Amino acid sequence: MFRNILVPVDGSPRSRRASLNAVRFAKEQSARITGIYVAPPYRPNVNEASIRRDFVPPHEYERRVKATADRVLRPLRKAASVAGVRCEALSAVGDYPYEEIVKAAQGRKCDLIYMASHGRRGLSLLILGSETNKVLSHCKVPVLVERV
Amino acid sequence: MFRNILVPTDGTALSRKAVKRAVQLAREQKARVTGCYVGPPWRPKGGDESISYGAESPQQHSASMEKTARHILDTVRREALKAGVPCKCIFSMGDYPYLKIVETANRNGCDLILMATHGRRGISRLLLGSETSKVLAHCRIPVLVCR
Numbered sequence: 001m002f003r004n005i006l007v008p009v010d011g012s013p014r015s016r017r018a019s020l021n022a023v024r025f026a027k028e029q030s031a032r033i034t035g036i037y038v039a040p041p042y043r044p045n046v047n048e049a050s051i052r053r054d055f056v057p058p059h060e061y062e063r064r065v066k067a068t069a070d071r072v073l074r075p076l077r078k079a080a081s082v083a084g085v086r087c088e089a090l091s092a093v094g095d096y097p098y099e100e101i102v103k104a105a106q107g108r109k110c111d112l113i114y115m116a117s118h119g120r121r122g123l124s125l126l127i128l129g130s131e132t133n134k135v136l137s138h139c140k141v142p143v144l145v146e147r148v
Numbered sequence: 149m150f151r152n153i154l155v156p157t158d159g160t161a162l163s164r165k166a167v168k169r170a171v172q173l174a175r176e177q178k179a180r181v182t183g184c185y186v187g188p189p190w191r192p193k194g195g196d197e198s199i200s201y202g203a204e205s206p207q208q209h210s211a212s213m214e215k216t217a218r219h220i221l222d223t224v225r226r227e228a229l230k231a232g233v234p235c236k237c238i239f240s241m242g243d244y245p246y247l248k249i250v251e252t253a254n255r256n257g258c259d260l261i262l263m264a265t266h267g268r269r270g271i272s273r274l275l276l277g278s279e280t281s282k283v284l285a286h287c288r289i290p291v292l293v294c295r
Contacts, residue, residue: 001172021149025149028149136293140295142294142295143292144290144293145290145291145292146290147287
């Protein structure tokens with residue numbers, strides 16, 4: 001029923017747990033997996049008067065994003081290769097993670113988004129996480145929300 | 149991975165689509181399907197002094213709800229039968245459908261709820277339906293939301 005499952009991860013233990021279940025589900029469905037990590041865009045940490053000692057230039061920021069994406073997507077990649085599921089890892093940069101997730105789902109022709117109910121900012125047990133909620137309301141693709 | 153898929157339905161076209169998807173997924177996962185319909189409970193009509201014309205007695209109400217439920221849940225049964233998927237249907241009455249849905253899921257050992265973004269009260273294409281978002285907020289098992 002599902003051929004290409006999009007799995008957004010943010011590096012939190014909750015999203016890791018959900019991503020491992022996504023791999024299991026993908027194996028049963030003989031689907032492939034598209035993992036995505038969304039980083040915030042570059043903002044220079046300077047003001048007009050001074051340059052701080054820990055100033056991050058754009059190319060250095062780009063390198064850090066790449067490293068983070070690699071680290072965050074590694075558990076998913078590893079689980080997929082162990083299970084024998086085809087996996088493609090993407091990273092995107094954007095102010096609103098849900099926009100990038102929805103865009104990736106449409107661009108990559110995913111037919112399911114598998115995500116945790118909360119990720120990094122998960123606070124309450126009762127309410128849905130912010131990005132999950134926004135993905136749900138902006139997306140034409142079915143979403144499987146896993147409680148964590 | 150999933151053994152028992154709960155599919156709440158209210159008889160609308162969107163939820164019928166969800167039923168089809170649930171049955172298809174159940175067949176692929178070798179799972180069972182549990183259909184559920186939640187009707188409104190009986191409420192007395194009219195004011196204190198009068199009994200309004202055409203009011204239903206509690207018995208009449210539950211009889212008519214049962215008939216509606218059978219009608220709606222029959223679509224689940226038919227789909228499941230066609231696909232050769234074991235199916236059980238549950239009808240309950242309650243003011244808050246989402247509570248009954250979560251309760252049914254827990255009671256029957258369901259491990260996935262598959263439902264449409266909107267049912268009867270869907271107005272906006274952008275926002276999530278009221279019962280769907282409440283089910284999402286109140287249950288501990290995964291929910292697959294279909295557009």
